[in-house]
Amino acid sequence: MFRLEVLPARYGDCIWLEYGSNPVRRMLIDGGAPGVYKRALKPRLQQLTDAEREFELLVVTHVDYDHIRGIIELAQDDTLPFKARDIWFNGYRHLPEPPGPKVLAGKHGELLTDIILKNGHSWNSHGFNGDAVVIPESGALPRIEFDDGLTITLMGPTIPMLADLRKDWEKSCRDINITPQELEEARAEGRFALLGDEEPPPEIKRPDIEQLLREDYSEDHSSANGSSIAFLIQYGDYRVLLAGDSHPSTLVESIKRLGEQKLKLDLCKLPHHGSRGSVSSELIQHLDCENYIFSSNGDQFQHPHPEAVARVIEYGGDKPKLWFNYSSDESLLWDDEKLRKAYAFETHYPKHEQAGLLFVKGTDE
Numbered sequence: 001m002f003r004l005e006v007l008p009a010r011y012g013d014c015i016w017l018e019y020g021s022n023p024v025r026r027m028l029i030d031g032g033a034p035g036v037y038k039r040a041l042k043p044r045l046q047q048l049t050d051a052e053r054e055f056e057l058l059v060v061t062h063v064d065y066d067h068i069r070g071i072i073e074l075a076q077d078d079t080l081p082f083k084a085r086d087i088w089f090n091g092y093r094h095l096p097e098p099p100g101p102k103v104l105a106g107k108h109g110e111l112l113t114d115i116i117l118k119n120g121h122s123w124n125s126h127g128f129n130g131d132a133v134v135i136p137e138s139g140a141l142p143r144i145e146f147d148d149g150l151t152i153t154l155m156g157p158t159i160p161m162l163a164d165l166r167k168d169w170e171k172s173c174r175d176i177n178i179t180p181q182e183l184e185e186a187r188a189e190g191r192f193a194l195l196g197d198e199e200p201p202p203e204i205k206r207p208d209i210e211q212l213l214r215e216d217y218s219e220d221h222s223s224a225n226g227s228s229i230a231f232l233i234q235y236g237d238y239r240v241l242l243a244g245d246s247h248p249s250t251l252v253e254s255i256k257r258l259g260e261q262k263l264k265l266d267l268c269k270l271p272h273h274g275s276r277g278s279v280s281s282e283l284i285q286h287l288d289c290e291n292y293i294f295s296s297n298g299d300q301f302q303h304p305h306p307e308a309v310a311r312v313i314e315y316g317g318d319k320p321k322l323w324f325n326y327s328s329d330e331s332l333l334w335d336d337e338k339l340r341k342a343y344a345f346e347t348h349y350p351k352h353e354q355a356g357l358l359f360v361k362g363t364d365e
């Protein structure tokens, strides 16, 4: 049995994985944006018994708020016991050191680091001996085995990507005038602003696929996104790529290192919520996949961007299936019979606002 749930994580990611039987094992990948813990993740966790709330792995792909926020809330929720056998998260200590003095560190990452240390969690242990979850400069990609035959092949981040994050992590802390040493004090004074500003979405036009395919492409250059832990999950012959917010060039390089012309997948959670700078034509051309997942409700950044969706429709195989975890202005743009017929693609939406998406393989329970 293999079940993947793409929870409604607002403009972020929150992915719930179950596999095996007797016992069923679980992994959680990211915790979504503000509000997601309360509305989606906590209710989901409350369906489990205390014993079932011991997960094989918790992955915080990177420090951005739309991924880390729900995990911070989960870690601070005393009313709900939750354990993970290991946490994969690249904190400041895992970022390669540039020359010069050690300075400050990123605010949300610092907060999560504080929680991990305080609670004595196992951190980057399974497969990485406490070091960074990162792919080496050369040689085989790290392949980590879990109980019940599930394997994870790490596809990102690279060492330079982590080094890039270090500078921005420091800047993020300087911006709110904190140092790791005064973390407690800063929290008490509410200087950890945990609520992001929200902007109203702009007007959205009907898609012109030919025009969208002609748009210039420029790759995302956010250091936080580039630092994303991205990985391929294999369970039996079922293969899923969870791309975090990775840069597509990192993923393409990793696919080449795996020696696969095209990465054969059953499911692909596209990088960075389907942003125009993260879903390149080149990446889609390197995948052999029918099912593409877009995780976003369109808030903040209006993801998925129409250019990204057009690239999946054009290069995503004979008849790509587009799976959206929200019925938003941005996703409903593609719910168009004429367009679907002309360009041969399918669209799938959740049954209701809080339903998310569910993929199930095998029912040997």
Ligand SMILES: [Zn+2]
Residues within 6 Å of the ligand: 011, 012, 013, 064, 066, 067, 245, 272, 273
């Ligand atoms: Zn994100």
